[in-house]
Amino acid sequence: MRFPTSRNLAGSDAMNPSPDYAAAYLAVQCDDGTVGHASVFTLGRGNDVQLAGIAALEPYLLGRDVEEMLGDLGEASRRLVYESQLRWLGPEKGVIHMAIGAVVNALFDLASKRAGMPLWRYLAAKSPEELCALVDFRYLEDALRPTEALDLLRRGAEGKAERIAELEANGYPAYTTGPGWLGYSDERLVELCELAREDGFRQVKLKVGHSIEDDLRRLRLAREAIGDNVGLAVDANQVWGVDAAIDWVRRLAQFNLAWIEEPTSPDDIFGHARVRAGVRPVQVATGENVPNRVVFKQLLQAEAIDIMQIDASRVAGVTENLANLLLAAKFNVPVCPHAGGVGLCEIVQHFSFFDYAALSGTQTARCIEWIDNLHEHFVAPATVVDGRYLAPMSPGASTQMLAESVAEYAYPNGPVWSVSTRS
Amino acid sequence: MRFPTSRNLAGSDAMNPSPDYAAAYLAVQCDDGTVGHASVFTLGRGNDVQLAGIAALEPYLLGRDVEEMLGDLGEASRRLVYESQLRWLGPEKGVIHMAIGAVVNALFDLASKRAGMPLWRYLAAKSPEELCALVDFRYLEDALRPTEALDLLRRGAEGKAERIAELEANGYPAYTTGPGWLGYSDERLVELCELAREDGFRQVKLKVGHSIEDDLRRLRLAREAIGDNVGLAVDANQVWGVDAAIDWVRRLAQFNLAWIEEPTSPDDIFGHARVRAGVRPVQVATGENVPNRVVFKQLLQAEAIDIMQIDASRVAGVTENLANLLLAAKFNVPVCPHAGGVGLCEIVQHFSFFDYAALSGTQTARCIEWIDNLHEHFVAPATVVDGRYLAPMSPGASTQMLAESVAEYAYPNGPVWSVSTRS
Numbered sequence: 001m002r003f004p005t006s007r008n009l010a011g012s013d014a015m016n017p018s019p020d021y022a023a024a025y026l027a028v029q030c031d032d033g034t035v036g037h038a039s040v041f042t043l044g045r046g047n048d049v050q051l052a053g054i055a056a057l058e059p060y061l062l063g064r065d066v067e068e069m070l071g072d073l074g075e076a077s078r079r080l081v082y083e084s085q086l087r088w089l090g091p092e093k094g095v096i097h098m099a100i101g102a103v104v105n106a107l108f109d110l111a112s113k114r115a116g117m118p119l120w121r122y123l124a125a126k127s128p129e130e131l132c133a134l135v136d137f138r139y140l141e142d143a144l145r146p147t148e149a150l151d152l153l154r155r156g157a158e159g160k161a162e163r164i165a166e167l168e169a170n171g172y173p174a175y176t177t178g179p180g181w182l183g184y185s186d187e188r189l190v191e192l193c194e195l196a197r198e199d200g201f202r203q204v205k206l207k208v209g210h211s212i213e214d215d216l217r218r219l220r221l222a223r224e225a226i227g228d229n230v231g232l233a234v235d236a237n238q239v240w241g242v243d244a245a246i247d248w249v250r251r252l253a254q255f256n257l258a259w260i261e262e263p264t265s266p267d268d269i270f271g272h273a274r275v276r277a278g279v280r281p282v283q284v285a286t287g288e289n290v291p292n293r294v295v296f297k298q299l300l301q302a303e304a305i306d307i308m309q310i311d312a313s314r315v316a317g318v319t320e321n322l323a324n325l326l327l328a329a330k331f332n333v334p335v336c337p338h339a340g341g342v343g344l345c346e347i348v349q350h351f352s353f354f355d356y357a358a359l360s361g362t363q364t365a366r367c368i369e370w371i372d373n374l375h376e377h378f379v380a381p382a383t384v385v386d387g388r389y390l391a392p393m394s395p396g397a398s399t400q401m402l403a404e405s406v407a408e409y410a411y412p413n414g415p416v417w418s419v420s421t422r423s
Numbered sequence: 424m425r426f427p428t429s430r431n432l433a434g435s436d437a438m439n440p441s442p443d444y445a446a447a448y449l450a451v452q453c454d455d456g457t458v459g460h461a462s463v464f465t466l467g468r469g470n471d472v473q474l475a476g477i478a479a480l481e482p483y484l485l486g487r488d489v490e491e492m493l494g495d496l497g498e499a500s501r502r503l504v505y506e507s508q509l510r511w512l513g514p515e516k517g518v519i520h521m522a523i524g525a526v527v528n529a530l531f532d533l534a535s536k537r538a539g540m541p542l543w544r545y546l547a548a549k550s551p552e553e554l555c556a557l558v559d560f561r562y563l564e565d566a567l568r569p570t571e572a573l574d575l576l577r578r579g580a581e582g583k584a585e586r587i588a589e590l591e592a593n594g595y596p597a598y599t600t601g602p603g604w605l606g607y608s609d610e611r612l613v614e615l616c617e618l619a620r621e622d623g624f625r626q627v628k629l630k631v632g633h634s635i636e637d638d639l640r641r642l643r644l645a646r647e648a649i650g651d652n653v654g655l656a657v658d659a660n661q662v663w664g665v666d667a668a669i670d671w672v673r674r675l676a677q678f679n680l681a682w683i684e685e686p687t688s689p690d691d692i693f694g695h696a697r698v699r700a701g702v703r704p705v706q707v708a709t710g711e712n713v714p715n716r717v718v719f720k721q722l723l724q725a726e727a728i729d730i731m732q733i734d735a736s737r738v739a740g741v742t743e744n745l746a747n748l749l750l751a752a753k754f755n756v757p758v759c760p761h762a763g764g765v766g767l768c769e770i771v772q773h774f775s776f777f778d779y780a781a782l783s784g785t786q787t788a789r790c791i792e793w794i795d796n797l798h799e800h801f802v803a804p805a806t807v808v809d810g811r812y813l814a815p816m817s818p819g820a821s822t823q824m825l826a827e828s829v830a831e832y833a834y835p836n837g838p839v840w841s842v843s844t845r846s
Contacts, residue, residue, distance in 0.1 A: 019507060044508035045479055049519060052475030056468050084442060085467035091661065091689065091712055094517015096472060139688040142665040142697065238514065242565040265562040266514065267717040269692060270724055274565065289514055294690040301693055 001025055001039075001401075002047060002411040003342065003374060012183035014209035014239040021374065022047035022411070023342035024099075025401060026054055028106045030066045036110025037400040038102045040313040041341035047411065053099030056086060061103065070111045074134040077104045077319040081136065093291035097316055104317025105347065109397035119318070119397040120353035124160060128153030131358075135323045136293075136316075143297045149326045156329070156359040163357045171388035172352050173202050173363060174370040175231065177340060179222070180206030186221055193225035200387030202367060203231030203258055209239035212251060219255040231258035238262045238289070242271040246278035259283040259307055266290050272304035285309055288338035292316070293323040300331040307365075311338045312347040318397075321351055329360050340371035345382040346398035349389050377405035424448055424462075424824075425470060425834040426765065426797060435606035437632035437662040444797065445470035445834070446765040447522075448824060449477055451529045453489045459533025460823040461525045463736040464764035470834065476522030479509060484526065493534045497557040500527045500742040504559065516714035520739055527740025528770065532820035542741070542820040543776035547583060551576035554781075558746045559716075559739075566720045572749045579752070579782040586780045594811035595775050596625050596786060597793040598654065600763060602645070603629030609644055616648035623810030625790060626654030626681055632662035635674060642678040654681035661685045661712070665694040669701035682706040682730055689713050695727035708732055711761035715739070716746040723754040730788075734761045735770040741820075744774055752783050763794035768805040769821035772812050800828035 006018040023039040024047055042050045060080060061069075069076045080100045081092060089096040112122035123131070128150050137146050176199075179192030189206075196204050204226055208215040215234075223232055234257055240248060245263035252260075260282050264271045266289035276284040287309030290296055299305045308328045310321050328335045335355060337348035345368070352368050360366075368389055375381035378401055380394040392398050408414050429441040446462040447470055465473045483503060484492075492499045503523045504515060512519040535545035546554070551573050560569050599622075602615030612629075619627050627649055631638040638657075646655055657680055663671060668686035675683075683705050687694045689712035699707040710732030713719055722728045731751045733744050751758045758778060760771035768791070775791050783789075791812055798804035801824055803817040815821050831837050 041511075043511045045482070046509050046512045046519070049472075049475050049479045049509070049512055049522075052472050053518065056472045059468070086469050086472070088464075088466045089469045089472055089518050089521075090516075093513075093690070093714060095476065095512050095519060096469070096517065098512075099472075139664055139691055139694070142694065241562055265717045267516070267715065268562055268721065270721050271562070271565065271717075291516060292690065294688045294694075298691065298693050 001342070001406065001409040001414075002044065002417065003409055004416060005373070012181045013207040013235065013237045014182060018183070019043040021342050024050035024054055024102065025406065026102050026106050028061060028103070028110055030110070034110060034114055036106040036108070036113065036396075038105035038109055038313070038317075038347075038397065039343055039399065039401075040098045040102045041344055049095055050098065053095040054102055056096070057099055057103050069107065070114070072133075073104070073107055073111065074136070074319060076107060077134070077316055078136055080104070081316055092294070092316070097291060098313055101313045101315055101317040101320070104319055105312065105397060105399060108318040109399050113396040116395050118350065118392040118394060120350040120357065120392065121164065123318070123322075123350070123354045124164060124358040128157060131322060134319045135326065136319065137323075139294045140297055140323065140327070143301055144327055144330050148330060152326060152329045153359065156361055159361065160358050163361060167353055167357060168391045168393070171385070171390045172349070172356065173367040174384045174387055174389050175203035175205060175233070175336075175367045176201045176370045176372075177205040177235070178371050178373075179204055180235075182207045182210055186218065189218055190221050190225045193222045197226045197230055201230065201370070202387055203233055205233040205235055205261070205369070207237065208234045208252065209236035209248070212248060215252055219252060223255045228256075232256065233258040233261060233285070235261035236263050238265055240264050242268070242274050245275045249275070249279040249282055253279065253282050257282045259285040261285040261309070262289065267295070269295070269298045269302050269304055272299060273302045276304055276306065283307055285336065287311060288314060290314065293320055293327065296324050296327055300327055300333060305333065308333050308335045309338045310335055310348070310351060312344055312351070325351065325355050325359055334365040336366055337368050339369035340373065342374055343378060343399060343401070345370060345375065346378055346380070349382055349392060350397060353391060377401050377409070424765070424829060424832040424837070425467065425840065426832055427839060428796070435604045436630040436658065436660040437605060441606070442466040444765050447473035447477055447525065448829065449525050449529050451484060451526070451533055453533070457533060457537055459529040459531070459536065461528035461532060461736070461740075461770075461820070462766050462822065462824075463521045463525045464767055472518055473521065476518040477525055479519070480522055480526050492530065493537070495556075496527070496530055496534065497559070497742055499530060500557070500739055501559055503527070504739055515717070515739070520714060521736055524736045524738055524740040524743070527742055528735065528820060528822060531741040532822050536819040539818050541773065541815040541817060543773040543780065543815065544587065546741070546745075546773070546777045547587060547781040551580060554745060557742045558749065559742065560746075562717045563720055563746065563750070566724055567750055567753050571753060575749060575752050576782060579784055582784065583781050586784060590776055590780060591814045591816070594808070594813045595772070595779065596790040597807045597810055597812050598626035598628060598656070598759075598790045599624045599793045600628040600658070601794050601796070602627055603658075605630045605633055609641065612641055613644050613648045616645045620649045620653055624653065624793070625810055626656055628656040628658055628684070628792070630660065631657045631675065632659035632671070635671060638675055642675060646678045651679075655679065656681040656684060656708070658684035659686050661688055663687050665691070665697050668698045672698070672702040672705055676702065676705050680705045682708040684708040684732070685712065690718070692718065692721045692725050692727055695722060696725045699727055699729065706730055708759065710734060711737060713737065716743055716750065719747050719750055723750055723756060728756065731756050731758045732761045733758055733771070733774060735767055735774070748774065748778050748782055757788040759789055760791050762792035763796065765797055766801060766822060766824070768793060768798065769801050769803070772805055772815060773820060776814060800824050800832070
């Protein structure tokens with residue numbers, strides 16, 4: 001599916017001047033008629049490649065015993081990750097890894113729907129031992145041994161029922177990136193910042209990195225509009241080298257920045273560590289382009305990040321994100337999931353709700369990204385009220401889209417893609 | 424194209440029990456009839472995904488001005504790497520990055536064919552300034568500034584003509600992995616090791632990591648067969664965690680190992696550094712699964728590897744491998760390219776020949792992997808005599824395959840893939 005978002009420049013940043021948001025959307029159907037859904041967020045033409053990645057996984061699902069697969073989702077996930085015909089394409093990164101993530105997420109959507117629970121509660125209902133069995137500890141043991149993970153989950157289980165009730169009553173804090181796209185005019189930026197403050201968001205995020213003069217002007221306007229009590233984060237979308245990142249962020253630091261996101265290559269662990277040391281007290285955040293748990297492990301080992309931004313479909317789905325949440329808990333680094341795109345808010349909220357309910361047990365310094373875009377296409381859309389995500393209550397991972405939307409935005413044959421507007 | 428290599432277990436290792444070697448094969452044709460070729464080596468079903476990645480790049484080539492593109496191959500490469508619709512699928516890793524690598528390699532095949540020179544001589548004929556213009560220094564400048572690269576290339580140009588003549592007369596050292604596949608019997612291992620010694624190879628490599636008892640027995644047999652004057656390297660294909668790697672390699676070290684290759688995840692820079700410190704004097708090698716120059720940069724910064732194993736189609740082709748060669752020269756680490764697969768020997772030899780002619784100027788501790796498999800499908804096959812690669816003399820990158828082979832092994836319609844043997 002593709003959405004013509006480039007027509008209004010929502011989503012524009014220093015690396016992506018005018019993207020059409022897209023989603024490779026997947027349905028896993030059982031004989032009994034139950035269906036699990038998931039998608040990989042992509043941009044424009046990239047979606048075709050992502051679909052081919054997902055199609056390559058079909059032979060490993062067709063005809064499999066549903067109870068067996070859903071009964072051991074850790075094993076189901078590892079089988080795909082270590083499938084030797086496909087592993088060479090990563091390993092554990094890029095198109096094939098994101099495809100595996102979508103399949104794993106669809107299986108968890110299916111499992112939690114069949115259990116009649118929203119994903120976060122389905123996960124929180126599992127015992128520490130069951131949760132550990134979902135995790136692939138290969139390559140992690142020098143930072144997080146299975147016994148340590150078990151201890152973290154046992155500690156996290158204390159007071160779980162109270163925290164679940166609290167989440168269902170009060171939700172979880174959100175921050176908004178809606179006002180800050182690079183392609184927006186100053187007037188629109190100010191207007192949306194004022195609206196964000198009125199809406200009760202604890203933090204606003206602006207895209208930066210194209211022009212230092214623009215950044216300084218836009219941050220001044222944003223800070224004036226939101227006042228001193230709302231956080232102000234910036235996101236460079238990997239545009240700088242290490243030294244340039246340090247110089248640039250120091251010039252922006254006067255606006256009391258909450259964090260600098262993706263200052264440089266997501267693969268550059270040492271680079272992030274140097275940037276972090278160079279821009280204090282501004283915090284460093286990254287993760288939406290971190291390919292797997294092995295890179296997150298090192299970002300934490302190197303003390304390279306202050307904020308870990310997990311993404312729902314960059315890694316191998318729920319199972320690898322469970323590993324990521326455990327690593328963050330071990331290193332005591334807050335997780336603020338990446339969202340936006342197509343359906344990312346819908347699925348990542350489950351990770352933060354689970355983490356508060358059954359793992360870290362804290363919301364301090366934590367918030368989920370929010371972008372008010374494309375939610376109308378989902379059966380159970382994520383909902384933010386007074387700057388907080390409401391607890392998802394419907395069974396599943398909130399990943400199912402409306403049949404009408406699927407028909408309308410299918411590319412290239414959906415009605416929205418008339419011949420004249422095809423890119 | 425797919426080759427039924429699983430039928431004889433050539434290519435079997437600790438992660439890939441029975442692969443069918445495959446290649447996503449690409450032709451870039453100009454109006455004047457000249458054609459550039461390249462391929463991405465893959466395994467079995469993975470090839471379909473890789474083909475979709477390459478297909479996504481077609482719109483960026485169709486109708487472009489050939490002289491303009493070939494006149495600035497650095498820019499042509501960067502345009503693909505930073506194309507915003509596709510970059511999200513990596514960034515700079517996995518299927519889409521390998522697809523870009525194939526396109527860039529095909530463009531270099533085309534350019535060197537049109538210049539009437541083999542790729543290594545085409546590159547060596549360029550000035551240091553022209554070579555620097557091919558490199559994307561983004562994310563590298565904290566380790567290698569453009570001025571440093573220029574200095575390295577200027578120094579490398581001294582005595583170039585003599586070294587070119589020497590290469591054309593004597594070739595470049597090879598080592599062989601042919602004897603060491605995990606699926607081979609002890610008898611076959613011994614026989615092929617004896618043959619390798621007689622053939623003049625300076626080093627033999629064995630796959631390890633499945634069973635310590637098997638490894639000890641096979642290494643003893645191999646060492647007896649090759650004697651003390653031939654190197655003996657081992658390759659674990661990422662099968663271990665950090666601590667397991669150290670323990671296992673220490674137990675094998677009695678056989679005077681040349682190096683341990685891919686002891687753990689190719690993403691684990693710190694892990695490689697710890698393994699290296701833990702297994703001395705055994706050297707640590709990696710690279711065939713290193714996704715880009717940013718990870719190589721850090722492996723070198725962390726002093727995590729003794730041997731850098733560049734791969735022809737894992738990264739963004741000739742241009743990114745030029746960056747990798749420059750990084751290796753800066754850090755004074757020998758490059759021993761990964762080869763084998765389908766057509767990897769053919770293309771990587773050009774990188775080592777170029778490096779000796781125009782950059783490092785040394786062959787010390789350097790050799791190119793050799794596997795005597797599938798060369799018969801190439802128009803100008805790589806050739807090893809007396810344990811040395813002969814200098815490629817035909818114009819181009821040696822990447823063109825025979826039309827008969829393309830017809831025979833095309834999947835799924837080639838004659839070799841009868842219905843009964845399709846996987």
